[in-house]
Amino acid sequence: MTRVAIVTGGTRGIGEAISLALKDLGYTVAANYAGNDEKAKAFTEATGIAAYKWDVGDHEATLAGVAQVEADLGPVDVVVNNAGITRDGVLHRMTFENWNEVIRVNLGGCFNMAKATFPGMRERGWGRIVNIGSINGQAGQYGQVNYAAAKSGIHGFTKALAQEGAKFGVTVNAIAPGYIDTEMVAAVPAPVLEKIVAKIPVGRLGHAEEIARGVAFLCSEDAGFVTGSTMSINGGQHMY
Numbered sequence: 206m207t208r209v210a211i212v213t214g215g216t217r218g219i220g221e222a223i224s225l226a227l228k229d230l231g232y233t234v235a236a237n238y239a240g241n242d243e244k245a246k247a248f249t250e251a252t253g254i255a256a257y258k259w260d261v262g263d264h265e266a267t268l269a270g271v272a273q274v275e276a277d278l279g280p281v282d283v284v285v286n287n288a289g290i291t292r293d294g295v296l297h298r299m300t301f302e303n304w305n306e307v308i309r310v311n312l313g314g315c316f317n318m319a320k321a322t323f324p325g326m327r328e329r330g331w332g333r334i335v336n337i338g339s340i341n342g343q344a345g346q347y348g349q350v351n352y353a354a355a356k357s358g359i360h361g362f363t364k365a366l367a368q369e370g371a372k373f374g375v376t377v378n379a380i381a382p383g384y385i386d387t388e389m390v391a392a393v394p395a396p397v398l399e400k401i402v403a404k405i406p407v408g409r410l411g412h413a414e415e416i417a418r419g420v421a422f423l424c425s426e427d428a429g430f431v432t433g434s435t436m437s438i439n440g441g442q443h444m445y
């Protein structure tokens with residue numbers, strides 16, 4: 206029986222590339238998404254990967270969503286917490302709602318997914334969890350106290366849960382992407398983006414597939430001795 210993997214936010218952007226990389230690895234993949242039904246439908250038609258809609262920031266919806274995946278495909282052994290949002294703004298203009306929503310989805314989503322899947326992995330003695338953090342969680346970023354705090358929290362969450370999973374064969378790692386050419390980055394105004402690219406030693410934005418290859422390694426059998434680590438994939442922009 207092939208292992209089952211869930212990729213949150215797995216129907217577009219970096220998550221889409223991760224879903225495909227895990228399928229190539231031989232896993233049965235379920236791609237979660239939040240609301241873009243049209244994109245999810247096109248993704249399933251193109252890839253044959255089933256898409257499941259729920260809000261990872263909603264605890265009960267996440268438990269129910271994972272239960273549905275397990276009923277359809279079997280126990281979940283691999284989780285990639287990739288779903289993420291931005292609600293940027295300098296602190297003196299940031300609303301509490303925009304602070305809370307980013308923490309709820311980006312960081313709360315990791316907790317909710319772990320609650321739904323980690324106990325089963327622990328019981329079965331094998332599991333892989335990869336959390337997608339960010340260079341901006343490592344280095345901070347102007348206008349992103351909410352996002353930087355959530356992503357930095359993900360890095361702490363990873364190291365703590367890695368300690369709990371280690372003796373049960375469950376590894377927990379993070380990837381901290383730099384700037385990747387997805388829709389999230391396309392939303393950054395062009396003059397700001399030019400300045401960002403000028404600071405990337407490799408001289409370009411990254412590609413979603415470059416993140417996906419790192420995730421695939423961390424989710425593979427071969428990575429059993431790697432846990433609690435953060436892999437930076439950022440073109441040399443921040444060496445941490």
Ligand SMILES: NC(=O)c1ccc[n+]([C@@H]2O[C@H](COP(=O)([O-])OP(=O)(O)OC[C@H]3O[C@@H](n4cnc5c(N)ncnc54)[C@H](OP(=O)(O)O)[C@@H]3O)[C@@H](O)[C@H]2O)c1
Pocket residue numbers: 213214215216217218219220237238239240241242244259260261262286287288289290310337338339340381382383384385386387388389390
């Ligand atoms: N792009 C970058 O340069 C960059 C850099 C560092 C880190 N990251 C991180 O990498 C991850 C993916 O980024 P991306 O650029 O690929 O983002 P994206 O293109 O905006 O895609 C985000 C994905 O997350 C899903 N999503 C959003 N909120 C959700 C929720 N509450 N519940 C379930 N799914 C939800 C979206 O679903 P719908 O399609 O339904 O909206 C979509 O599939 C994020 O965690 C992001 O913070 C990105």
